Amino acid sequence: MSVNPAQSAPATDIATWLQEQTDKSLLRFLTCGSVDDGKSTLIGRLLYDSQLILDDQLASLKKESRNRAVGEEGIDFSLLVDGLTAEREQGITIDVAYRFFSTDKRKFIVADTPGHEQYTRNMATGASNADLAIVLIDARKGILPQTRRHSFILSLLGVRHVVPVVNKIDLMDYDEELFNQIEADYRKFAEPLGFDTLQAIPVSALRGDNILTKSENTPWYEGPQLVPYLETIDVSEDRSLTPMRFPVQWVNRPNLDFRGFSGTVASGQIKVGDDVLVASSRKPARIKQISTFDGDLNTAIAGQAVTLVLDREVDISRGDVLSHPGETPEYSNQFQARIVWMHEEPALSGRSYLLKIGSQMVPATITAIKHKTDVNTLEKEPGVKLGLNEVGTVTIAADKPIAFDSYGSNRLTGGFILIERISNATLGAGVIDFGLRRGQNLTYQDFDVNRQVRAELKGQEPQIVWFTGLSGSGKSTVANLIEKRLTAEGKHAYILDGDNVRHGLNKDLGFTDQARVENIRRVAEVARLMADAGLIVLVSFISPFRNERRLAREVAGDITFREVFVDTPLAVCEARDPKGLYKRARAGEIKNFTGIDSPFERPDRADVILDGAVESAVDLSEHLYEALFAK
Amino acid sequence: MSDRTHKLSHLQALEAESIEIMREVAASFERPVMMYSIGKDSSVLMHLARKAFAPSRIPFPVLHIDTTWKFREMIAFRDRMAKHYDVDLIVHTNQEGVTNNINPFDQGSARYTDIMKTQALRQALNAGQYDAAIGGARRDEEKSRAKERIFSHRNAQHAWDPKNQRPELWRVFNTRINPGESMRVFPISNWTELDIWTYIYAEDIPIVPLYMAAPRPVVEREGTLIMVDDDRFRFNHGEAPMTRTVRFRTLGCYPLTGAIPSTAGTLPEIIMEMQAARTSERDGRLIDSDQAGSMEKKKQEGYF
Numbered sequence: 059m060s061v062n063p064a065q066s067a068p069a070t071d072i073a074t075w076l077q078e079q080t081d082k083s084l085l086r087f088l089t090c091g092s093v094d095d096g097k098s099t100l101i102g103r104l105l106y107d108s109q110l111i112l113d114d115q116l117a118s119l120k121k122e123s124r125n126r127a128v129g130e131e132g133i134d135f136s137l138l139v140d141g142l143t144a145e146r147e148q149g150i151t152i153d154v155a156y157r158f159f160s161t162d163k164r165k166f167i168v169a170d171t172p173g174h175e176q177y178t179r180n181m182a183t184g185a186s187n188a189d190l191a192i193v194l195i196d197a198r199k200g201i202l203p204q205t206r207r208h209s210f211i212l213s214l215l216g217v218r219h220v221v222p223v224v225n226k227i228d229l230m231d232y233d234e235e236l237f238n239q240i241e242a243d244y245r246k247f248a249e250p251l252g253f254d255t256l257q258a259i260p261v262s263a264l265r266g267d268n269i270l271t272k273s274e275n276t277p278w279y280e281g282p283q284l285v286p287y288l289e290t291i292d293v294s295e296d297r298s299l300t301p302m303r304f305p306v307q308w309v310n311r312p313n314l315d316f317r318g319f320s321g322t323v324a325s326g327q328i329k330v331g332d333d334v335l336v337a338s339s340r341k342p343a344r345i346k347q348i349s350t351f352d353g354d355l356n357t358a359i360a361g362q363a364v365t366l367v368l369d370r371e372v373d374i375s376r377g378d379v380l381s382h383p384g385e386t387p388e389y390s391n392q393f394q395a396r397i398v399w400m401h402e403e404p405a406l407s408g409r410s411y412l413l414k415i416g417s418q419m420v421p422a423t424i425t426a427i428k429h430k431t432d433v434n435t436l437e438k439e440p441g442v443k444l445g446l447n448e449v450g451t452v453t454i455a456a457d458k459p460i461a462f463d464s465y466g467s468n469r470l471t472g473g474f475i476l477i478e479r480i481s482n483a484t485l486g487a488g489v490i491d492f493g494l495r496r497g498q499n500l501t502y503q504d505f506d507v508n509r510q511v512r513a514e515l516k517g518q519e520p521q522i523v524w525f526t527g528l529s530g531s532g533k534s535t536v537a538n539l540i541e542k543r544l545t546a547e548g549k550h551a552y553i554l555d556g557d558n559v560r561h562g563l564n565k566d567l568g569f570t571d572q573a574r575v576e577n578i579r580r581v582a583e584v585a586r587l588m589a590d591a592g593l594i595v596l597v598s599f600i601s602p603f604r605n606e607r608r609l610a611r612e613v614a615g616d617i618t619f620r621e622v623f624v625d626t627p628l629a630v631c632e633a634r635d636p637k638g639l640y641k642r643a644r645a646g647e648i649k650n651f652t653g654i655d656s657p658f659e660r661p662d663r664a665d666v667i668l669d670g671a672v673e674s675a676v677d678l679s680e681h682l683y684e685a686l687f688a689k
Numbered sequence: 690m691s692d693r694t695h696k697l698s699h700l701q702a703l704e705a706e707s708i709e710i711m712r713e714v715a716a717s718f719e720r721p722v723m724m725y726s727i728g729k730d731s732s733v734l735m736h737l738a739r740k741a742f743a744p745s746r747i748p749f750p751v752l753h754i755d756t757t758w759k760f761r762e763m764i765a766f767r768d769r770m771a772k773h774y775d776v777d778l779i780v781h782t783n784q785e786g787v788t789n790n791i792n793p794f795d796q797g798s799a800r801y802t803d804i805m806k807t808q809a810l811r812q813a814l815n816a817g818q819y820d821a822a823i824g825g826a827r828r829d830e831e832k833s834r835a836k837e838r839i840f841s842h843r844n845a846q847h848a849w850d851p852k853n854q855r856p857e858l859w860r861v862f863n864t865r866i867n868p869g870e871s872m873r874v875f876p877i878s879n880w881t882e883l884d885i886w887t888y889i890y891a892e893d894i895p896i897v898p899l900y901m902a903a904p905r906p907v908v909e910r911e912g913t914l915i916m917v918d919d920d921r922f923r924f925n926h927g928e929a930p931m932t933r934t935v936r937f938r939t940l941g942c943y944p945l946t947g948a949i950p951s952t953a954g955t956l957p958e959i960i961m962e963m964q965a966a967r968t969s970e971r972d973g974r975l976i977d978s979d980q981a982g983s984m985e986k987k988k989q990e991g992y993f
Contacts, residue, residue, distance in 0.1 A: 072957035079887050084699035153854065155835040156828045158881045165699045167879055179856050186858035308712040312745035320741075322709045322860075351743035361697045363708035363741070376716050400856050414861050417716070473859045482865035484855040 082160065085288060088169040088184040090212070091194030092204035096225045099134075100194065100263035101157055101170050104285065107270050154184045163289040178447040179400035182211050182487060186473065189293040190219040192284075193244075197230045197260070201243050207433040209244075213251035214396060214449065214489060216469050219293055220253050223284065227276070228262040234278040250436060255291070259284055300360075301385035302326030303463070303471050304334075305416040306378045310365050318349055318365035319374055324416070324470040326382075327359045328366070336372060337379040337389050337461035343368040377418040379461040379471070387471060390493040391459040392425070396451050397444065397476070397488035405444035405452075405476075405486060408575040410609045413456055415474035421612065422456040422476070443572055444486075453494060457612070465489035480604060509617075512592035518549045520589040522614050523686065525598045526607060526661060527624035528653050529639055530631035532670045532678065536624065537596040539679035544594060544687070551594040554585055569650040575606055582610035589617045602658040620686060623661045624678070626670030628653045700888055703880055704737065709860060710839060710876040711741040711823070714749075717864035718821035718872070721749040722814075725778070727763045727770075728940045729896050730825035733877060733885055735774050736894045738823075750777040752813055752822070756805040757782055758793060758942035760918050766897045773895070779817070783809035793944040794923045802945075811847050814871065821864075821872045829881045839878050845869035886960045899937045900959065902951040906930035913947040938963070 089097040157168040169184030185191065191212050195205055212220060222244045230236050241258040248256060259268055260276050261284060267273035268283045282290075303324040310318040328334070332345045347367035348355040358364045366380070374380075379387055399405050405424060413422035430441035430450045444450045465472030476486045513520050523540075525533040537553050544551040560567070564580055567573040578601055585595045601607050611619050631653065632640040643651035650656040666685045668678045697705065714721050723738060725731050738747045753767060771778035783791075786804045793801045814822060828835045838854050840862045855863050866872055877885070889896060906917045908928050917930045922944065924930075935948035936959070953962045 072961060076887055076890060076957070076960070079883070080700045080891060081698050083696070084702055153836045153851070156879065157835065158829045158879075160881075160883075183856045183858055187860075307709065308716045308742075310742065310745050316744055318744075320712055322705060349744070351740040359697070361702055361705055363705040363712070365743075412865070414863065416861070417713075470859060473861065475856075475858060475861050475863060477863055477865055482863065482867060484857075484863045487856065487858045 082163070082165045084165050084167065085190065085291075085293065086167045086169070086188050087190040087192060087288065088171055088181075088188040088217075089192045089194060090171045090181050090184070090208040091192075092196070092199070092202040095194035095196045095199075096263050097170055097192075097194050100192070100223065100225065100261075101168055102134075103263045103266060103269055104168075105157065105159055107266065107285070154180045161285065161289055166288065178207060178211065179398065181208055182215060182398045182400070185212055185215040185217050186469075186487070188217050190221065190288070190291065191217045193220055193222045195222055195224050195240060195244070197224050197227045197233075197236060197240065200240050201247065203434050205244075206247060209248055209251060210431070210433045210436065210449070211398065213248075213253065214398065215473075216465060216489070218254040219291060220248070220256050221284070221287065222256070222258045224258060224260045225263050227260040228265050228267060232260070232267075232273075232275045234276075237279070257281065257287060259287070300325040300468060301387075301463075302328050302380075302382050303387060303468065304328060304366065304380040305418075305471070306374055306376055306380065307417045308376060309374070316367070317371075318347075318367045319378075319380070320363070320365045321417070322363045323358050323360050325360050325468055326385075327357055328380075329357045330355075333383055334368075334380045335383045335386055336374055337381065337387055338459070339373065340386075341372050342383065343370050343372045345369075377416075379416070379418075387461045387463050388493040389459050389461050391456045392453065392494040393462065394428075394451065394453050394491045394494060395474070395488040396431075396449060396491065397486045399444040399446060399448050399450070399486045401478070401483060401485040402446050403478070403485070404446075404571075405450070406572045406575050407442070407452075408572075408579045408609075409605060410479065410612065411485065412477040412479055413454070413460075413474050414477060415460060415462055416471060418460050420456045420458055420460060421479075422454050423609075425453045425455045427452050451491075452488075454488070462490050462493070464492055466491075479608065509590050509592065516550055516592045518592070518594060519618060520592050520594065521618035521620065522585045522589050522595045522597060522610075523620050523622055524585075524601070524607065524610055525596065525622045525624060526601045526664075527626060527670065528628060528631045528658055529600055529651075530634045530636055531624040531626035532668075532675055533598040533600075533624045535675040536622075536668065536679050536682060537598045539675060540682060541596055543679070543683060549594060550592070551596055552588060554581060554588075554595060554597045554599075556581075556599040559584075569656075571603075574603065575609075578603075578606040578610060579613070582613040585610070586613050586615070586617060589614070600652050600658070602652045602656065604659045604661065607661065620665040621661055621663065622666045622668065622682060623664035624668045624670045625660075630671045700884060700891065703877075703884060704740070704888070706860075706879065707737045707876040708741040710862075710874065711738055713840075713862055713864065714821050714823060714872075714874050715742065717862075720817065720819050721821040721823065721874075722752045722779070722817060722819040723747070723749055723823040724825065725751040725753045725767070726825065726940075727753065727759070727767045727897060728825070729885055729889060729900060730827065730877060732770075732894050732896050733880075733888060734823065734825045735770065735776070736892060737876060738776075739774055747774065747776050749823075750779050750817075752779045752781065752817070752819075754806055754809045754813060755780050755782045756801075756809070756942050757787060758805070758921075758944060760897075760899055760916070760940065760943045760946075762899050763897055763940060766895075770895065779813070781809060781813035781816070783812060792921075793942055798945055801942075805942075814847060819871060820866060821874055823874045823876060825877055826875045827880050827882070827885075828878050837875065837878070839875055840864060841873045841875065842866065843871045843873055847871065849873075882963065883960070886956070886963065890956045890960065897940060899940060902934050902936040902954045902958075904932050904934050905948065907933050907935060907948055914950070915946075916943055916948055918943040 089101060091097060155170045157170060159166050169188060171181040171184040193209060224237055224240050237260045259281060260279055261268045267275055270283060270285050272283060305321050305324055306319045307321040310320045328345060330345050330348055333342060334345060335342055345366060346369040348358050349365040349367060381387055407424045407427050410421055410423050413420055427441055428451045429438040430448055432439055433449060441450060463471040472490045474488050475484050478485050509520060525537055527533050534555055541551045541553055559581055564577050567577050581599060585597050588595045635641060642648045643654040652658050666682060742748055783805055791801060791804045826834050838857045842855060843849060907914045908930055914935055933950060934952055936951045936953060937946060937948055940946060951962060953959045
């Protein structure tokens with residue numbers, strides 16, 4: 059079989075050949091499996107057999123292959139794909155590498171993903187865009203934990219076709235029974251994962267058995283060879299038949315006469331004259347024009363990047379999703395999802411992240427971690443946080459409703475990422491299972507007596523003044539002086555003090571990172587309620603983490619919120635040590651004590667900063683009063 | 690490619706993917722810029738940008754880092770294209786390098802490239818305060834590029850941290866950056882060299898004539914044919930230009946770019962020749978082979 063396009067190209071009829079090139083279909087697949095199962099070698103073999111390794115690459119490859127284990131050709135194929143210097147030195151693949159090859163029938167984009175457990179996140183990345191997966195299994199070792207982990211993640215991310223490739227079969231004398239046993243083991247494990255197709259193939263990537271042609275060493279094997287199988291398998295889900303989704307990416311407005319909505323059809327198809335509905339406003343409109351640079355279209359199908367013009371003025375912006383009436387996506391601010399955590403900093407319930415789905419981005423909170431899934435046994439186990447590479451089922455509440463589908467029905471409108479709000483790191487990826495109705499039913503009760511009325515009654519502006527700073531910095535002392543002064547003026551203020559609240563409302567919480575998050579969340583909610591009742595709320599909490607202070611600010615919503623940083627150096631606080639806590643922390647009697655063995659993140663957006671080392675508490679309170687309350 | 694059928698061909702799929710990426714940049718960043726190297730990949734990028742935003746103009750400027758050693762035909766082509774595509778063209782040269790007479794003959798390719806390309810690029814990105822720079826790199830070009838994200842984060846020093854890349858799932862791109870940081874964006878990451886050429890052919894995209902074979906004055910050095918493009922060329926002892934029919938597979942600074950002997954004077958001939966070729970594209974670039982892993986190192990320092 060010829061797989062090199064050059065060999066099959068009739069030089070005389072370039073037009074025909076080019077047409078064949080452009081008409082080829084595209085298969086995106088990934089290779090995964092445990093470390094040392096030979097993934098990179100397999101891809102190197104595919105490229106080599108496709109004669110896509112060029113002279114200069116071959117020369118440099120042979121040079122680099124010295125001092126390494128090589129096959130008959132004298133080449134370590136894995137060198138071809140392990141691109142980063144660190145990987146060549148360590149002999150492992152640490153990141154997803156993309157490779158391209160094509161045969162007479164198909165063009166392939168291969169994601170070569172890492173085998174080590176600590177890089178499971180990279181494997182999930184490769185799986186998110188793949189239609190098919192090759193799961194490498196070392197014939198000598200059989201199914202390993204990483205084989206199971208990867209298969210589970212494939213199923214989670216909606217890869218429907220798997221090819222367990224039993225590699226290094228040459229080292230096991232091409233043993234038929236061994237192959238059958240491994241295949242049976244895999245099928246048993248994979249059964250609940252619900253793949254659409256599963257085809258096991260015995261190969262030697264190093265020697266080329268059953269890659270392109272039937273190997274003479276495995277006369278007992280009746281199934282297809284790897285490359286012919288990849289060339290012919292039908293992976294089309296026919297995205298054109300699913301309900302139409304058009305996420306608006308960019309509003310195209312060159313002049314006053316043209317207002318179009320640019321985006322890529324995520325699924326289904328859309329025609330001129332179709333009635334559509336905007337998911338957020340439920341406003342209807344009709345498609346007047348489907349514009350592209352190459353001219354207007356009558357129909358646009360899934361995957362096409364177009365610009366839609368509607369027949370009327372409708373308020374639409376980036377992030378809105380258009381659909382046909384009667385086939386609308388879910389629109390809710392709460393849903394259940396499964397997430398793969400991809401960062402060293404664990405996922406905690408109550409913490410606020412940015413959620414991006416399609417072109418929508420909103421602040422969102424993990425409201426509960428329902429359970430973790432043991433990826434080896436597929437069993438559910440309880441968990442309060444998700445560490446790196448862990449998979450869990452969670453409920454998420456976004457700050458405002460978003461349009462989505464379940465991931466099972468639509469990969470592009472059901473998959474999301476979570477982003478850290480300060481570093482902007484991508485922390486995790488999630489697939490939505492279903493929307494939670496309670497988000498839609500729970501509306502806020504409107505009462506006639508509102509905050510405005512209560513504020514006028516008291517003749518004051520309800521607000522939250524949030525004091526942050528180390529233990530002993532002087533927060534409570536200053537808050538106390540402010541409260542006295544406000545009270546003397548006939549104002550109604552109230553101090554929420556960290557220690558006092560922990561004796562009551564929050565007495566069930568400890569001092570782990572997670573408990574601190576919940577501690578702050580509750581206090582922020584209470585402060586909001588009190589301010590809504592018309593009070594000036596003075597919150598005196600160490601609140602060491604930026605994220606939680608930001609959360610408190612967000613909970614406050616439209617209530618005035620001012621952050622006061624009592625900036626007293628640790629040495630000064632420790633010298634004061636009014637409650638003897640520093641002494642105990644230094645002695646190891648108190649764990650997770652802020653400033654000692656737990657960090658304090660200095661505010662970068664405090665409204666007022668008080669220098670607690672220099673001035674007296676009375677002076678500080680004077681300054682603060684001037685800054686916040688003096689008219 | 691206006692003749693759309695029920696399913697997209699791989700070239701149509703690649704085009705749509707690139708357009709989506711371009712739009713994501715325009716929608717997510719305040720000051721994007723598109724790098725323009727005048728080569729065939731840049732030609733495709735420009736064509737895709739026009740398609741992505743039509744009927745609007747391309748909503749960001751186009752930046753060319755001029756080392757002053759580009760082929761003369763490239764510069765002429767660049768200025769024609771700026772008019773043709775109706776884009777705002779910004780040209781930047783490292784003036785300090787010019788003052789110090791930095792050139793590929795005296796300094797050697799590594800130092801010259803660092804000063805006139807990498808440092809010049811940083812100067813231009815800093816001066817424009819660009820928060821996103823679109824580039825034409827492809828993953829099939831070189832091993833370290835095979836692992837780069839489509840949206841590739843750069844710190845405030847424009848450096849790439851290959852071990853700390855953000856996971857990139859589906860087509861949900863994390864476009865968030867902090868002040869001073871930036872993003873490099875590669876819309877044609879998933880295209881191969883053959884895809885580029887077939888697309889140029891199918892869409893009739895203008896390219897620099899240097900890609901087509903013609904008689905040109907060259908000298909041969911260590912098996913590489915170097916074109917004598919102007920009178921600044923430094924001949925070695927006993928060297929004289931000879932006329933050969935050659936073309937270029939890749940374009941850069943003329944003293945650092947190797948020509949190949951070829952008679953392919955039309956696009957179909959080029960594509961056929963390329964299909965029969967047994968050398969990879971970047972082989973004609975002298976800067977990549979300085980040391981193993983050299984592209985990765987350059988990229989960490991801010992090179993595209």
